[in-house]
Amino acid sequence: MEYLLIFLIPTVAAAIIVILAKRIAAHSFKCKHCSKMFHIKWTKVIVTEHSENEYKLLCPHCKTKDWCTEQPII
Numbered sequence: 001m002e003y004l005l006i007f008l009i010p011t012v013a014a015a016i017i018v019i020l021a022k023r024i025a026a027h028s029f030k031c032k033h034c035s036k037m038f039h040i041k042w043t044k045v046i047v048t049e050h051s052e053n054e055y056k057l058l059c060p061h062c063k064t065k066d067w068c069t070e071q072p073i074i
């Protein structure tokens with residue numbers, strides 16, 4: 001039973017992280033410098049420094065690395 005939990009807990013935790021990251025990646029992000037919108041991969045969501053709905057990303061349009069705001073899905 002313990003062995004099952006040791007295997008199950010990290011698997012479930014990893015699955016939740018992937019699902020949440022994919023949901024965040026479905027949103028677009030707005031650059032504060034050029035006001036353009038862009039998307040990022042879900043894998044990047046996991047490794048990117050963030051606070052609430054702000055993500056520190058490299059803008060593909062103006063190449064500035066700064067805090068970008070997560071936009072709601074319309």
Ligand SMILES: [Zn+2]
Nearest residue numbers: 031034059062
């Ligand atoms: Zn930009």
